[in-house]
Amino acid sequence: MMKIPVMFYVALTTMLLVTITIAVAMDMSFNWVFLLTCIGQLLLLIMVYRVLKDNYTTDKTFEDFYEDYPIGRIENYR
Numbered sequence: 001m002m003k004i005p006v007m008f009y010v011a012l013t014t015m016l017l018v019t020i021t022i023a024v025a026m027d028m029s030f031n032w033v034f035l036l037t038c039i040g041q042l043l044l045l046i047m048v049y050r051v052l053k054d055n056y057t058t059d060k061t062f063e064d065f066y067e068d069y070p071i072g073r074i075e076n077y078r
Contacts, residue, residue, distance in 0.1 A: 006054045009047040016040050 020036045 006050050006056075009043070009050050013040065013043045013047045016043060
């Protein structure tokens, strides 16, 4: 069986929730909005489960702070 990447679930859930927001702004029928909201909640649960169970490893620690502002292992060259 083909393994679906975790980011696919994140993107799918995000697109559905943005679609719901647009549908509400355009005054779409309540039945469709309710159905999409229920599907969105189910996708959110699946997404959270897949993200938490993903086999992702990293060598970063809390000493590395943030990736865009590393303060742990890089020297200051001033």
